[in-house]
Amino acid sequence: MLVTIKHFLKLESTSGILLVFAAIMAMVVANSPAADIYGRLITMPVEVRIGPLEIAKPLLLWINDGLMVLFFFLVGLELKREFLVGELSRKGSMTLPAFGAVGGMLVPGLIYAWINWNDPVALQGWAIPAATDIAFALAILALLGDRVPVALKVVLTSVAIFDDVGAIIIIALFYTNQLSVTALLIALACLPVLYFLNRRGVVDISRYVLIGLVMWVALLKSGVHATLTGVLLAMFIPMKDPKNPERSPVMDLEHDLHTAVAFGVLPVFAFVNAGIGLSGVSMEYVFHPVPLGIIAGLFLGKQIGVWAFCRLGSMMGLYQLPSGLDWRMIYGASLLCGVGFTMSLFIGSLAFEETGVNLMFDERLGIIIGSLLSGVVGYVFLRMVLPPSASRSKDG
Numbered sequence: 001m002l003v004t005i006k007h008f009l010k011l012e013s014t015s016g017i018l019l020v021f022a023a024i025m026a027m028v029v030a031n032s033p034a035a036d037i038y039g040r041l042i043t044m045p046v047e048v049r050i051g052p053l054e055i056a057k058p059l060l061l062w063i064n065d066g067l068m069v070l071f072f073f074l075v076g077l078e079l080k081r082e083f084l085v086g087e088l089s090r091k092g093s094m095t096l097p098a099f100g101a102v103g104g105m106l107v108p109g110l111i112y113a114w115i116n117w118n119d120p121v122a123l124q125g126w127a128i129p130a131a132t133d134i135a136f137a138l139a140i141l142a143l144l145g146d147r148v149p150v151a152l153k154v155v156l157t158s159v160a161i162f163d164d165v166g167a168i169i170i171i172a173l174f175y176t177n178q179l180s181v182t183a184l185l186i187a188l189a190c191l192p193v194l195y196f197l198n199r200r201g202v203v204d205i206s207r208y209v210l211i212g213l214v215m216w217v218a219l220l221k222s223g224v225h226a227t228l229t230g231v232l233l234a235m236f237i238p239m240k241d242p243k244n245p246e247r248s249p250v251m252d253l254e255h256d257l258h259t260a261v262a263f264g265v266l267p268v269f270a271f272v273n274a275g276i277g278l279s280g281v282s283m284e285y286v287f288h289p290v291p292l293g294i295i296a297g298l299f300l301g302k303q304i305g306v307w308a309f310c311r312l313g314s315m316m317g318l319y320q321l322p323s324g325l326d327w328r329m330i331y332g333a334s335l336l337c338g339v340g341f342t343m344s345l346f347i348g349s350l351a352f353e354e355t356g357v358n359l360m361f362d363e364r365l366g367i368i369i370g371s372l373l374s375g376v377v378g379y380v381f382l383r384m385v386l387p388p389s390a391s392r393s394k395d396g
Helices: 002-030 034-043 061-085 094-113 134-142 150-174 179-200 205-222 226-238 249-273 289-315 326-335 342-354 359-387
Strands: 045-050 054-057
Touching: 002 034, 002 134, 002 249, 002 342, 034 054, 034 061, 045 061, 054 061, 054 205, 061 150, 061 205, 061 226, 061 249, 094 150, 094 289, 134 150, 134 342, 134 359, 150 226, 150 326, 150 342, 179 205, 179 289, 205 226, 226 342, 249 342, 289 326, 289 359, 326 359, 342 359
Parallel strands: none
Antiparallel strands: 045 054
């Protein structure tokens, strides 16, 4: 189990570094003579038509609504594995990260809402600072080498997993357009079919993918965000192969998809979403309520929410800190939870793409500054408080 965790953390850390590179490249291109080409690329119309069925979107939304389904599918597979056989399947292991994740979503959302309370359009972005980007956070931890206890990485990863669950619920409940009942019923009709396949022990993934494709198109037309298809589909992939108990379709798929998502899907997503033209930008832009609310939510709200709620659960006697950790380390991890790049950008696109008001620039500016502050301060703080070398015997 420890070897699997270390492999996962190493992959996440490396992909986080690639995400940073993709975001920087997007910023460079968006502020270069190639900015016009960049803008035309992400707004290029792409259309698929089969008889009366038509899906027409700019390339940016094909990536955000289509390609990102693979990311959410992978998230769903990871959630299922963690809750069934992973670190979060052990009794009592979920309590600390669950408390931290609740605080890490609640406090940033409240701070953003307080700053933007008088603007109903801007208020739609309340969930943007509630997200954590685990790839970025682990990439920053990787810079500290073997000084970081594995237990601290597991805690940070677990908080982010619960954070993903919360983000998925928020997207499902709050970021939907006007619903098409017919399309929604078609999507819902796919669920019993997937359940039947699961109960029959079908491990042929192509059958699940076919039903998932139908569900994706239906959700896309229903008004419920189509990326939820990935999470729903993952829940029905069998954990075990009835004919071969040594094989796990969930873990096999997770292994197969991890590299493609980490080194393909997410960098592409970062590149098309992070390109901000900085020409004419002044401090007035930074102090606009939208970016200010995001910056305050990510940098202040996350560290306060995660650390305070973790302390609250401990004071209530619900758990003790894992061996080898102290509250200073937990606070450092809380700071890193303010790195919200990928999921924050995604929620921001949902919050503002249908408002008719262009707040996308404000949203991305706030996410980049808030994540950068959280990452730098978190790294410096952990560098100060971590021991010279982590004890593997205690962490394992």
